[in-house]
Amino acid sequence: MAKSSKFDKKTEIMHVSLDPQGNHGIPNPPIYRASTILSETMAQYRGEEPSAYDYGRVGTPTSRAFEEAICALYEADDAISTPSGLSAINTALLTYAKSGDHILFPDSLYGSTRRFVTKMLPNYGVDVEFYPARIDAAIADYIKPNTSVLYLESPGSLTFELQDIPAMVAIAQEKNITTMLDNTWGTALHHNALNMGVDIILEAATKYITGHSDVNLGIACARGSHAKKLRFATTALGMCAGPEDLYLGVRGLRTMSLRLKQSEANGLALAQMIEMQQEVKAVLHPALETSPDHAIYKRDFTGSCGLFGFILSPSLDQAVIDKAANNLNLLQIGASWGGFESLITQAILTSKMREFAPDMPDGYLMRIYAGLEDQQDLLADVQQFFDALR
Template sequence: MQTETNLIHIGTEFNKTKAVVTPIFQTSTYLADEDPQEYITAATEPKHPEFYHRHGNPTNSQVAAIVAKLEKTEDALVLATGMAAISTAVLAVVNAGDHIIAQNAHYSGATLFLKEFLSDYGVEVTHVDQTNNQSFVDAIQPNTKLIYIETPSNPNLDITDLEFVGQLGKERGILTIVDNTFASPINQVPADFGIDVILHSATKYLGGHSDLTAGIVCGSKDFIQKVWRRSIILGASLSPFDSWLLLRGLKTLSLRVNQINSNALALSEWLEKNPAIKKVSYTGLKSHPQHGLAKKQLKGHTGMLCIEVAGKDETDEFKNAQTILNNLKLFANAASLGGVESLVVHPASMWGSHHSSSQKKVSGITLGMLRISVGIEHIDDIIADWEQAIEKI
């Protein structure tokens, strides 16, 4: 079956009711069967949907089946947030004394986890330039257990060569994990390039309506069992209602992402021609320095783009960026991304407390930068909103 059909029909065996729409299983626990062996199985089987909510939930199982199918992995696990997916997956791989290779540019929460949390527990992390394949090779140590990447990266839209990293991991016996949130499985399937584990903040494109938080880990059955065992201890269970919202959002994922792709490309092309904008970073533009690699990996170029606003100096660029930000009407100034509504943020302000000046510089975050998440509004209205906001400079 094709993707659009899978989004509607995969995992329906977990809905044992006669309801067309999977109900919300708003319960923390489930009745034991009369057969003692069946109860023992429910209590010990990973992700069993009908034992105790921290272990599993029928809707969680249906969501996991859909996303695993999209990402071409054997299994998946649904968790409470994107950070729960990141931290639980990584902690299923490394122990004290191990080494991780990561990128210079990551989602800020992942950066904090990699740079601060893991170091407290004796895990070493080396950050490399994700646009330079050789930097991954040079960073390998005898105790390297994991290569953790994110592509396109947040917020600067750098591309990591998935095929190179996947092959490197296989050759050296190093597990590879990619955060695929920015792309979504509609636009990019990392398993096609040899990546072992795929993560998502399902809060974003997979949910798609800015009304839930969730995370997903996709991988082999053996690896997902390891992650599940960690999750039982760490306790980051997705609530029944959020699980139901996520299942509902997934049904329209392909429709939403394809519309968003089209809007983002049109907006980036318009912004690139505007003299008030110094730089547009969008993987769908020929001006993107890694456009060729992006075309190889991405079926569509997502709704994410970054711009740098022009000005006489950094102070002026910051002032002009704030002017635009304050005058946009359709684009809400709010964190997150991937919803049906368009959003825009100033990364240097949003991540000010998370990144030092040097960290922001290494990550490519400037004072005049705005990160844009394009929604499904009509493209004429989207462009008109930017046009009137830029005129206020």
């Protein structure tokens, strides 16, 4: 296992994987653009003599700087980088999925992952089954002799249910089932689930790591034999992220903890204010004391982030909600999160997106990403959204 540093992760993230001595005193790594990487001798080309790098797709000093930093933050043995969060997830799934396998997914699965596992994995002879997100130890009832992977996402997309990861991992370990977690919300700074026994951590570095709404990038990391399998599959599948994006990943890490802190604080302030509004049936944010998942949050997470949901009363009119949202000054309407600007969206959970009725009141399901703006300005903007509903 990678050694854990004597520094707090928030300090480590500033310095990890920098090599100014090897780079003319320049702190940040260069952006290496490469397909060809020359060998010094034919013997080296044939692999009879060692070489640090042999082909651009397989790795460069730029990808290594990013992947080493991710390893250090998660205390992983290896981390692979891919061109998007979704491709990191799919690479990990393709590493393990074999014809005849049964794989379990939470019903609150991120929509694009759901599309891959329902529309593509079955073509390879994989039996895909969904379970209710808050099933916890009763996951045991879903396990079959051919279950090979238990996939976790905590909190779940759009509906924000937390999962009891230690309880679920214990059951998977007993049955020799590989566990994977989409940890994009928790991040390495607030939720290191490798230390809770999860085998593979997946994260969309698109969100808080790069942090400026201008990059798609993914990571998967693991320890021991899982790390080796992931590396092999990444090379076999030809997954490689672009050098500029990898560089922005390394650069983003240096400010991530500050950005996350501001976004988390803004998210909590907005969530608490929204909870007080008469039109709101529920706020979906595990860090709120009113959340049904708060005990798990307190036990497993050291912090939250700026993404949460809320449910507006079904007695409201869609046109009135649209008008209020269209008139927001700061919050923009758009997908993704983890960037600098605050966002608002609405989701309609169709039967294609959920097999089990989510455990929440009826109404309009809204999602806010709280960005880095001044908190009072954000509160005022969201207050005028609620005033416009009245």
